[in-house]
Amino acid sequence: xxxxxxxxxxxxxxxxxxxxxxxxxxxxxxxxxxxxxxxxxxxxxxxxxxxxxxxxxxxxxxxxxxxxxxxxxxxxxxxxxxxxxxxxxxxxxxxxxx
Amino acid sequence: xxxxxxxxxxxxxxxxxxxxxxxxxxxxxxxxxxxxxxxxxxxxxxxxxxxxxxxxxxxxxxxxxxxxxxxxxxxxxxxxxxxxxxxxxxxxxxxxxxxxxxxxxxxxxxxxxxxxxxxxxxxxxxxxxxxxxxxxxxxxxxxxxxxxxxxxxxxxxxxxxxxxxxxxxxxxxxxxxxxxxxxxxxxxxxxxxxxxxxxxxxxxxxxxxxxxxxxxxxxxxxxxxxxxxxxxxxxxxxxxxxxxxxxxxxxxxxxxxxxxxxxxxxxxxxxxxxxxxxxxxxxxxxxxxxxxxxxxxxxxxxxxxxxxxxxxxxxxxxxxxxxxxxxxxxxxxxxxxxxxxxxxxxxxxxxxxxxxxxxxxxxxxxxxxxxxxxxxxxxxxxxxxxxxxxxx
Numbered sequence: 001x002x003x004x005x006x007x008x009x010x011x012x013x014x015x016x017x018x019x020x021x022x023x024x025x026x027x028x029x030x031x032x033x034x035x036x037x038x039x040x041x042x043x044x045x046x047x048x049x050x051x052x053x054x055x056x057x058x059x060x061x062x063x064x065x066x067x068x069x070x071x072x073x074x075x076x077x078x079x080x081x082x083x084x085x086x087x088x089x090x091x092x093x094x095x096x097x098x
Numbered sequence: 099x100x101x102x103x104x105x106x107x108x109x110x111x112x113x114x115x116x117x118x119x120x121x122x123x124x125x126x127x128x129x130x131x132x133x134x135x136x137x138x139x140x141x142x143x144x145x146x147x148x149x150x151x152x153x154x155x156x157x158x159x160x161x162x163x164x165x166x167x168x169x170x171x172x173x174x175x176x177x178x179x180x181x182x183x184x185x186x187x188x189x190x191x192x193x194x195x196x197x198x199x200x201x202x203x204x205x206x207x208x209x210x211x212x213x214x215x216x217x218x219x220x221x222x223x224x225x226x227x228x229x230x231x232x233x234x235x236x237x238x239x240x241x242x243x244x245x246x247x248x249x250x251x252x253x254x255x256x257x258x259x260x261x262x263x264x265x266x267x268x269x270x271x272x273x274x275x276x277x278x279x280x281x282x283x284x285x286x287x288x289x290x291x292x293x294x295x296x297x298x299x300x301x302x303x304x305x306x307x308x309x310x311x312x313x314x315x316x317x318x319x320x321x322x323x324x325x326x327x328x329x330x331x332x333x334x335x336x337x338x339x340x341x342x343x344x345x346x347x348x349x350x351x352x353x354x355x356x357x358x359x360x361x362x363x364x365x366x367x368x369x370x371x372x373x374x375x376x377x378x379x380x381x382x383x384x385x386x387x388x389x390x391x392x393x394x395x396x397x398x399x400x401x402x403x404x405x406x407x408x409x410x411x412x413x414x415x416x417x418x419x420x421x422x423x424x425x426x427x428x429x430x431x432x433x434x435x436x437x438x439x440x441x442x443x444x445x446x447x448x449x450x451x452x453x454x455x456x457x458x459x460x461x462x463x464x465x466x467x468x469x470x471x472x473x474x475x476x477x478x479x480x481x482x483x484x485x486x487x488x489x490x
Contacts, residue, residue, distance in 0.1 A: 009133060009158060013174070043177030047158040051193045059157040093157040 107136035110479035145234035204264025228283035240280030259309035274298030299334035315363030341388035369418025380442035427471035440483035455481025
């Protein structure tokens with residue numbers, strides 16, 4: 001079971017509260033997590049990564065075990081703690097404001 | 099009993115203001131989509147319960163929302179639930195992809211950037227949604243970078259009308275201060291194949307074949323701020339309006355100048371007349387008097403507020419040139435708000451109502467064609483758009 005934390009606006013869009021839990025078959029990577037997330041909540045398509053290129057949107061970052069994995073390969077395995085559900089995969093919007 | 103529903107898009111959410119036909123007491127609903135920029139909210143003329151909204155964010159991109167109950171509840175078309183096996187595409191309501199296919203599209207070329215260099219076309223947001231006059235599931239979308247899209251399935255999927263972006267002048271189009279946005283879409287009620295659009299800062303265009311091919315309609319415009327003031331394209335058109343009974347007569351608020359065309363945009367002439375300044379963004383036409391036109395003069399291109407701190411709507415009953423200030427109920431001192439291009443609308447009740455919203459968060463209403471005004475709300479986030487539905 002993979003745990004995902006979404007920013008508030010995406011939780012509202014997906015009509016979820018708190019963490020999202022996903023079952024993933026095979027390797028646990030950014031791509032497989034995002035694929036599963038978008039399949040469960042189609043309204044999130046395009047909000048974290050581009051519809052066509054699948055590139056991460058500029059103001060979105062991904063964190064795992066307190067590490068910024070935004071610039072890692074989308075097919076790189078995520079840490080075991082995320083794969084085993086001990087730690088969440090974080091989708092974070094860039095901080096804005098003063 | 100008749101009534102009106104005012105659809106307001108703001109920098110931080112959408113609001114719906116409702117009243118009966120007297121337009122004296124208002125019910126305020128919102129914020130809907132709190133915290134998001136709501137560029138435009140507009141109802142279907144064919145089904146007033148159907149409303150579409152453009153919801154955008156620098157973080158999460160474009161979302162299209164749809165209501166089928168007059169704004170009480172909303173959904174992202176196609177994104178409500180996982181698709182059934184073999185069903186239609188999921189989550190595609192916000193998928194605006196330029197059409198580069200050999201069959202129906204155009205190559206993805208470049209347009210001019212602010213510094214004069216060429217820049218690739220990149221989708222950023224939907225500025226304007228124009229529902230079909232006859233079909234609640236058909237909507238046109240004007241987007242940044244400038245292009246036009248259409249849905250025929252209630253916003254589940256969108257397809258570009260690529261002939262516009264592929265117009266031969268495309269590489270000369272340049273963004274206005276707010277971006278290269280297609281902000282005006284006017285559907286001709288007498289001719290379903292004719293559509294007018296306007297782009298900042300490319301100018302106005304018209305199709306007579308349902309969007310396959312487009313003609314630049316900027317002859318007669320004169321813009322001192324571009325190298326060739328009479329160029330075919332490059333004019334910063336802010337807004338165009340027409341009266342449904344005379345769709346060949348167009349009124350335009352340009353960056354500077356208020357213009358009029360009597361031949362579907364083939365030739366324009368200036369009707370600024372006695373306006374104290376002819377810079378501004380909004381322009382609209384009275385619902386029952388095709389020669390009665392409204393503008394809100396703004397001081398200048400760098401001072402986006404009313405002259406002398408006095409918020410004045412100007413009305414012409416002669417189709418331009420002769421304008422009268424309308425001030426009753428509007429602040430006449432220390433007012434430095436702006437009224438953006440999509441932030442004025444009229445209702446169709448017997449006594450035509452006129453509405454506009456400001457960057458200071460006020461939405462003003464006049465139930466008597468502009469003679470008197472009062473604020474429906476005073477303290478919303480900055481207003482980006484105002485539309486009105488007349489309910490029977």
